[in-house]
Amino acid sequence: MRNRPAMILSCMIILLLIVSCGRADSEDKDIYKVFFPDAEYASIISEERRIVSGNSAEMVGILIEALKQQPSDARGVAPISEDIIPTSYSISDQRAVIDFPAAYLDMDRTKEILVRASVVETLTQTEDIHSVSFLVDGNELLDSSGMPIGDMTVDSFINNTGVELNSYERTNVTLYFTDINGKSLKRYDEDLVYNTNISMEKFALETLIGGPINLKEENAFPTLSPDSKLLSVTVKDRIAYANFDSSVREEPYSVDEEVALYSIVNTLAALPGIDQVQISIEGSTEGVFMDHMKLEVLYERNDELIQ
């Protein structure tokens, strides 16, 4: 009974936490980013605004209003200046169409692309807008070669080169590992996340060297030494040239030489645009892979080893 005040207090604290968490969640929903160019028109920056949403048409109106205002971040300028205030806008099928006055075309290219990016990136945040299309005086906006620009989505713009280059994507890779006996290959189709700055060939071979540890396969065993290093892999005329360092010759597992070699060849050949594989070790195609498989030979996909 002595603990009663403490219990009441802790209950209150828990209640408070629940309430505040709930509030935080609902707040997150109302946070929108407003994108705008910086004062030198050299990049795009953004700041957060809290906007309580109504319907989508209302939302677009509010966001266009927000884009007209000078951002509170002193480094930036309002994307929609007074002379290019949209004459009208309409929404249909998650597609917003905004009509700008003729003065829109007077902007230089850098300013124009930044304004366009700011408007599209800001508007496509709402759930109801997927793409945005620009009109000038009722006609479709054209690019410098006279082609209509058409619908733009949030993916149409890249604000940061590094992020785009190193963006991570999910992809399906076909890898060949062996079983406990090391006498045959087995095909595994894996959905993996990879950095788009790495070529698919490199990613596939490095995953192959890494072994099936990250895969959810129980009977898969690695074919190559985990110390092996892929020095380079290039594709030319449908031939993949894979260059390893000498530690690829080490064979810590009891895997047949054919199985090890064809795990490389079959994995590469499973990628589009590759028919043959030239393996080199430390840049040299002389000698043998491990024991007797000659390096000078162009290898093709081998189905006989596959279970």
Place this chain on the structure above:
Amino acid sequence: MRTLTSKLLQNIRLYKSLRFRIFLIVLLIGIIPAFVMRYIMVQGYENRAMNQKVAEVTNQSAIVAAHLARTDYFSDTSDIVINDELTQMSNLYDGRILVINDDFQIIKDTYNKSQGKYIVSSEVISCMNGSRNMSSQDEENRYLEITVPILDEATGKMYGALVASASTDSIHDNVEVLARRARVVEVVIAVLIIIIAYSLSLTLLKPFDKVIRAVDSVKEGFDPGVESIEVPDYTETKDIMDAFHHLMSRMKEVDESRDEFVANVSHELKTPLASMKVLSDSLIQSGDSVDAETYREFMLDIAEEVDRENKVINNLLSLVKLDRSKEAEVALETRDLSEMLQQLIKTLTPLAEESGVSLFYEEKVPVKADIDETKLSLAIMNLIENAIKYNKENGWVRVTLDADLQFAVITVSDSGMGIPEDSINKIYDRFYRVDKSHSREIGGTGLGLAITRNAVLLHRGAIKATSILGEGTTFTVKIPLRKDI
């Protein structure tokens, strides 16, 4: 708690030990440069390799960009030769190449992923507007990113930009290998340095151990003689041992002089007693046959010997008193020195007349000084008494008083027998007599000059004797005028 304090004490002892410090200093001097060197080498290599790579990729991109500006690739991106060229470059640098037109639209991506997108990154915009090459590094993903403008140099027309990414994997791999090797070297150096520092700290201080052992052996009572405990390894140890030997010989001297002093005291005290014994024995042996006159004569002699004994003891006591009294106990008062000296002359004139010696007093300036009158007058009296006693027939004694800015100078000169050169440093020793054979007939205790010297030193003064054998002796006493000088 006790173990804790003792541990702490041990640590302090260890820290304060020169051996430990030498170890530490050698260790730090050896290891810190190794660490710094590794850091500078690896970092330097990485920067250099990175800059080279940037230069190489930028150069290659600029060549491709110039090529693109000369062709009509921007209106037709299916040009096989150029696409091949781009793919090859992409393969070579293990990265992606994007070609961007003047609408900021990507018209070619060697990985076929971003075609058709608009790129509004700050690098591309500033590259297109300022026609500058841009480069940035992505440490995390190990990529370089180079942006070069595609520009027709002749017309100045801006076609777009080329973005090339290049893998820096190989640089990072090389740096790793280099760093690993450097670490191995570093560990080897560290181990070597530790060994060197340890052995240096042991060997460098060995002579000091010898010194400690030598001093310890003397402490325990072993006296191997001065020469046998030399430690000539270092100048410092040699100096320490020399100082030690000096101290030892000084202590020996003190020891010897004490022995001599005891012997002298015993002798001086014994002489009157022996006389009395002889006198009284002869009286006893004579029995009743001694007449009253002879008795009286003998008793007078005995009384004289008692006086002599008494005098020796008194002198000894006053010497001990002077020895013990510290400076604070010296009652310094400002006194007129000429008055004091005149008083002394008056007292001693009868003695001088008795010995047939003329006594002069000469005063160059009247002097007042801070002195303890009793002690100083005793000291000067001893000097004048000696001058009278050790004089020759019709000799003279001259006492002068002079002063400079700091000191009062009293000299006592005589025309006496003088002091041999080899004795002049010993005359202040207790019971030392220049001419032992005549001591008895001249009298005195052998303590007078010792008392004088002590009294002068108590005044922070100085005493000096100069003498020519057979011609005379001059004692010069300097006493500071003010006690605070």
